Amino acid sequence: MSTATGYNFAYLDEDTKRMIRRAILKAVAIPGHQVPFGSREMPLPYGWGTGGIQVTASIIGPQDRLKVIDQGADDTTNAVSIRRFFARVAGVPTTERTSEASIIQTRHRIPETPLREGQILVYQVPMPEPLFRLEPRVAETKRLHAMADYGLMHVRLYEDIARHGHIAISYNYPVMVNGRYLMAPSPIPAFDNPKMDRMPALQLFGAGREKRIYAVPPYTAVRSLDFEDHPFEPVRAKAACALCGSRESYLDEVVTDDRGGRMFLCSDTDYCGERQAAVQRDAAE
Amino acid sequence: MAYVAVKGGERAIEHAHAWLAEERRGDPALPELTVAQVEQQMSLAVDRVMAEGACFDRGLAALAVKQARGDLIEAAFLLRAYRTTLPRFGASMPLDTGAMRVRRRISATYKDLPGGQVLGPTFDYTHRLLDFALAAEGEPPPPAPESPAEAAAMPRVTGILAQEGLMAAEPHSEAEPGDLTREPLAFPADRPLRLQALARGDEGFLLGLGYSTQRGYGNAHPFVGEIRLGEVAVEIVPPELGFAIEIGDLTVTECQMVNQFAGSRTEPPQFTRGYGLVFGHGERKAMAMSLVDRALRAAELGEDAEAPAQSQEFVLYHCDNVEATGFVEHLKLPHYVDFQSELEKLRQLRATAMQEAAE
Amino acid sequence: MTQPLAAGFADPVLEAQHCFRALLEAMSRPGRVQRLAGALAPPAPLNLAAAAALLTLADADTPVWTDAGADAEAWLRFHAGCPLVAEPGAAALLLACGAPPSPPALEAGTEEEPHRAATLILQVTALEEGTGWRLSGPGIEVAHRLRVAGLPADFLVAWATNRARFPCGVDVVLCAGERLAALPRTVLIEEG
Numbered sequence: 153m154s155t156a157t158g159y160n161f162a163y164l165d166e167d168t169k170r171m172i173r174r175a176i177l178k179a180v181a182i183p184g185h186q187v188p189f190g191s192r193e194m195p196l197p198y199g200w201g202t203g204g205i206q207v208t209a210s211i212i213g214p215q216d217r218l219k220v221i222d223q224g225a226d227d228t229t230n231a232v233s234i235r236r237f238f239a240r241v242a243g244v245p246t247t248e249r250t251s252e253a254s255i256i257q258t259r260h261r262i263p264e265t266p267l268r269e270g271q272i273l274v275y276q277v278p279m280p281e282p283l284f285r286l287e288p289r290v291a292e293t294k295r296l297h298a299m300a301d302y303g304l305m306h307v308r309l310y311e312d313i314a315r316h317g318h319i320a321i322s323y324n325y326p327v328m329v330n331g332r333y334l335m336a337p338s339p340i341p342a343f344d345n346p347k348m349d350r351m352p353a354l355q356l357f358g359a360g361r362e363k364r365i366y367a368v369p370p371y372t373a374v375r376s377l378d379f380e381d382h383p384f385e386p387v388r389a390k391a392a393c394a395l396c397g398s399r400e401s402y403l404d405e406v407v408t409d410d411r412g413g414r415m416f417l418c419s420d421t422d423y424c425g426e427r428q429a430a431v432q433r434d435a436a437e
Numbered sequence: 438m439a440y441v442a443v444k445g446g447e448r449a450i451e452h453a454h455a456w457l458a459e460e461r462r463g464d465p466a467l468p469e470l471t472v473a474q475v476e477q478q479m480s481l482a483v484d485r486v487m488a489e490g491a492c493f494d495r496g497l498a499a500l501a502v503k504q505a506r507g508d509l510i511e512a513a514f515l516l517r518a519y520r521t522t523l524p525r526f527g528a529s530m531p532l533d534t535g536a537m538r539v540r541r542r543i544s545a546t547y548k549d550l551p552g553g554q555v556l557g558p559t560f561d562y563t564h565r566l567l568d569f570a571l572a573a574e575g576e577p578p579p580p581a582p583e584s585p586a587e588a589a590a591m592p593r594v595t596g597i598l599a600q601e602g603l604m605a606a607e608p609h610s611e612a613e614p615g616d617l618t619r620e621p622l623a624f625p626a627d628r629p630l631r632l633q634a635l636a637r638g639d640e641g642f643l644l645g646l647g648y649s650t651q652r653g654y655g656n657a658h659p660f661v662g663e664i665r666l667g668e669v670a671v672e673i674v675p676p677e678l679g680f681a682i683e684i685g686d687l688t689v690t691e692c693q694m695v696n697q698f699a700g701s702r703t704e705p706p707q708f709t710r711g712y713g714l715v716f717g718h719g720e721r722k723a724m725a726m727s728l729v730d731r732a733l734r735a736a737e738l739g740e741d742a743e744a745p746a747q748s749q750e751f752v753l754y755h756c757d758n759v760e761a762t763g764f765v766e767h768l769k770l771p772h773y774v775d776f777q778s779e780l781e782k783l784r785q786l787r788a789t790a791m792q793e794a795a796e
Numbered sequence: 797m798t799q800p801l802a803a804g805f806a807d808p809v810l811e812a813q814h815c816f817r818a819l820l821e822a823m824s825r826p827g828r829v830q831r832l833a834g835a836l837a838p839p840a841p842l843n844l845a846a847a848a849a850l851l852t853l854a855d856a857d858t859p860v861w862t863d864a865g866a867d868a869e870a871w872l873r874f875h876a877g878c879p880l881v882a883e884p885g886a887a888a889l890l891l892a893c894g895a896p897p898s899p900p901a902l903e904a905g906t907e908e909e910p911h912r913a914a915t916l917i918l919q920v921t922a923l924e925e926g927t928g929w930r931l932s933g934p935g936i937e938v939a940h941r942l943r944v945a946g947l948p949a950d951f952l953v954a955w956a957t958n959r960a961r962f963p964c965g966v967d968v969v970l971c972a973g974e975r976l977a978a979l980p981r982t983v984l985i986e987e988g
Contacts, residue, residue: 161809165522170855171619173816177853178911180823181967181980183934187911188621193517198763200770211820213813223774230770232446260774269825278767289750291624298907317789322778330934330982332963341778352937354824361760363621369824369935369980387781405777419774 162209163241168192172210172365176356179367184329185297186280191363201234202360204257204276208238211272211356212255218246219253224261224402224419231259250422260323262344264401264423267353269370275338277359280366282326282336302334305377313382322387328375329368337374343386343402348374391416396427461506475499484688484717485509489758490516491618491637493687493716510639514759521618528613530672530681534691534714535593537667544594545661546695552591557666558718594662595693595710605698605709626749631733632726636715638756640722646746646756647728655732655744659711662695666718690719694727701739709738802839804875805851811836815852819969822978827931827940829923832974839867841893845971846919847871853915854878854889861887863894891917895948899958902966910963913981921946923972933983942977944970955985 160166168190175189194202212218218238222231226248234257235246247253250265259276267273283293286304296302305326312320325342329335337345338357348355348368355368368374378384389403394415401423403416418424462469476483476499486498490513498516505511541557544550556562598604614629622630635643650657668688672681692713700706711731713723732746745751755761805811811834818830838847842864854860854876861884862868868891869880881887884897896918905913928943958965958981965981979985 159522161813163522165524166809166812167525167855169812169816170853171857173820174853174858175911177819177823177915177967178913180820180935181913181982182910182963183982185910185963188623190619190621192618193514193521193759195518197514197766198760199765199767200763202763211813211817213810213817223771227446228771229446229450232450236447236450259770260772278764290754291750294908316786317793318782318785320782320786322782323775339772339775341774343778350937354820361764371937372934387778387785389777389781402774403777404773405780419777 159241161242162212162238164192164206164209169210172206175365176207176210176367179356179365180354180369183369183372184333184335184366186364186366188363189365191360194360196233196237198361199278200230201257201259201276203358203365204259204274205234205237206360207274207356207358207365208255208257209242212238212242212244214244216244216254217252218244219248219250219256220246221256221261221263222259225421227421248422260339261402261419262340262347264420267351269352271353273353273355275355275357277336277338277357280336280357280359280362280364282334297333300332305334309377309379313379319378319382326377328377330372335366341402342376343388345376345384345386389416393418393424396424396431398424398427470503472496472499472503475502481718482507482509484719485640486512486516488716488719488722489513489637489639490520492516492520510758510762514762517759527673530674532669532671532687532689534665534669534689537665537669539591539665539667541666542591542663544663546594550594550597591665593693595695598662598695598708603708605704605707622753624750626753628734631749631753632712632730634753634756635726635729638726639758639761640719640725642756642758643725643729644721646752647725649744650728650732650746655735655746656740657728657732658697659728659731660695661724662693662710664690664692664720664723666690666720688717690715690717690723692720692723692727694724694731696731698738709734801874802837802871805836811848812852815848818976819849819852819978822969822976823967823980825935825940826933826979826983827925827936827942827977829925829942829975829977832976839871841865841919842868843919843971844974845976846891846917849917849969849971849976850889850891851876858888859886860889860891862891864891887914889915889917893919899954899966904961904964904966906964913964914966915969916966917969917971918947920944920970920972923970923975923977930986930988931983935980946972952985952987955979959984
């Protein structure tokens with residue numbers, strides 16, 4: 153196992169890891185509650201996944217296999233950069249296969265392949281506070297969480313319905329965790345929200361710049377906020393993937409020319425690749 | 438097909454790094470800049486990087502400036518990322534800036550005062566005319582004339598005012614100050630924590646905020662009590678020794694801003710101070726910091742606290758340029774998943790709106 | 797005559813990581829029993845799991861309370877560098893080998909900062925999955941069964957009080973030999 157010289161295994165020093173590990177355990181014990189932690193400057197900029205990186209660095213070991221995705225894809229430059237960072241400082245094997253990974257660090261997506269027990273999904277979180285657009289004062293939002301006073305968010309959603317006939321939030325759609333804490337799921341598309349509910353894998357969230365860690369334990373209820381007469385509805389392009397034909401996966405829209413031409417492709421590159429390979433296998437048989 | 442273009446991220450990154458290295462070096466026909474040259478001749482850039490990088494090491498700061506191609510925020514970030522991996526051996530005793538070996542010391546409140554005014558190395562009275570002689574390689578300038586060192590001590594101006602009872606006393610505390618590099622900020626933040634955040638804060642941001650307090654956004658009536666620049670000793674008390682030993686010197690700039698205070702039910706009218714202290718020669722930053730420090734005390738002094746510079750959360754959460762640059766610049770990372778959601782949602786909302794309009 | 801100090805982790809980085817993952821898995825799936833590997837030989841009366849958990853979580857920032865006696869205290873002070881406190885209420889981490897301090901005496905956090913609550917490590921005599929208590933709550937698909945031997949008789953009463961304080965409340969790690977299981981404050985424990 154080769155790692156970068158001059159740095160500890162997984163980059164962080166042991167004191168920092170211990171501090172983060174204590175925060176993670178408390179986060180798991182209080183599902184959806186944001187635990188402040190002494191976030192360190194990382195060699196990658198704030199806003200580029202420093203929270204997720206610190207969480208991953210604090211949990212990862214030589215027996216792990218790491219997958220990193222950004223926008224659902226393993227080959228986006230920031231995902232490549234983070235995967236290289238861990239290959240360099242922790243020397244752990246990496247993979248692009250969702251099913252083979254024990255830790256998946258993600259920005260903005262939950263893989264299409266259902267996650268299982270034994271896996272940990274680490275989200276990179278830019279703004280951990282679900283109420284920040286409605287109440288920017290952190291001292292005040294802390295009080296609102298303490299009292300479970302989420303009226304501000306309900307009013308906001310109600311106003312959307314009154315004005316547009318729909319709730320106009322399409323990503324980072326707020327959720328209630330275990331019926332107690334309002335939580336920002338990070339900017340995943342609302343399409344992914346249902347995957348969080350009672351997921352067999354552990355979900356950890358790291359916000360480096362905002363210095364917060366939170367968690368959703370396995371099999372924990374995660375409900376997207378809605379109203380009885382306006383139930384939550386995840387949005388997806390009404391199309392099939394041009395490569396694998398999926399009508400279930402979340403799609404990226406790719407502009408192909410300047411005359412309005414466009415095509416749709418799976419955002420989850422591993423899922424799409426597996427499906428294409430399966431088709432080829434079937435054809436070969 | 439466009440889709441292929443996003444593949445090969447790994448190779449793209451390697452090529453970008455190579456290109457960056459080439460740009461950093463510039464024209465190879467020209468001699469390469471040495472770190473020592475940066476340290477000696479771009480010394481104020483080095484000072485700023487040490488201040489905002491929160492790490493006093495001229496050599497490392499100079500290396501960061503060179504590596505960052507002169508981008509000082511990038512250089513401060515490099516220094517911070519290095520600093521964060523260093524083990525923490527202990528904390529120093531408080532610096533005694535009263536015992537500073539002063540190279541510059543000015544007061545705007547007294548024409549003369551014990552220890553005198555020492556102009557020192559300053560741009561203040563230069564005419565800002567481009568000096569074309571510097572463009573040509575020339576001889577080093579003749580040595581600056583040295584005046585005999587003043588034997589007199591240099592008491593602080595705020596101390597002089599305090600003797601007369603005109604300056605509000607600062608509460609003295611032996612309590613260990615918080616450390617925002619280890620514990621995240623919580624609000625209300627006490628003054629030691631605020632000062633720590635400001636000392637690491639972005640010079641430009643603090644300059645703008647300090648300026649805003651002079652223009653009516655916050656009720657400030659500041660006078661520069663004193664600015665001093667020089668070297669102070671750093672002392673630690675090793676637990677096994679039990680007494681203080683000197684481990685080196687720091688160059689710091691200190692500004693004490695004197696402000697009016699109308700008084701309250703419990704306090705008579707008096708002066709209050711705004712305080713600024715930065716690594717190296719950073720006068721603009723020290724002054725701006727002292728204005729903002731004073732503005733942030735508004736609430737505790739019972740003054741109106743409506744202006745941006747008086748809001749703890751606003752100032753402290755946004756003054757760190759490493760945090761700010763990361764989050765602003767992360768907008769260039771791909772966001773197409775979210776944008777796709779927005780597209781679909783917008784199409785849905787427009788369809789609903791048009792249908793309603795048609796009915 | 798004092799005994800020579802027992803060794804800590806042979807490989808502090810990787811053993812701490814291994815133990816942390818066991819703790820994380822235990823806290824994420826209450827009632828599932830984790831087994832630690834490793835050759836840690838802590839001074840009596842510490843068992844392997846409790847000792848490893850303390851080395852993994854304790855340092856200069858975590859005041860520790862313990863009833864484990866002078867040898868264990870000296871070992872902890874040396875290997876973890878943690879301050880030891882006499883008041884259970886002042887501790888972030890507690891290790892009880894005998895009768896545990898009563899939960900109301902412990903730091904339970906506040907409504908705004910429930911994460912400041914203490915973690916109580918209890919040494920017990922046996923931990924077994926698939927039988928005993930019925931656990932449910934976050935981390936558990938339907939129910940987990942856990943049998944614990946060596947707890948005080950009033951533990952379940954105290955636990956019900958602790959759970960009712962959510963989001964405040966202490967979290968418990970049960971350690972027997974090289975096995976450990978956790979009870980986060982959310983878990984509902986029913987007998988039989």
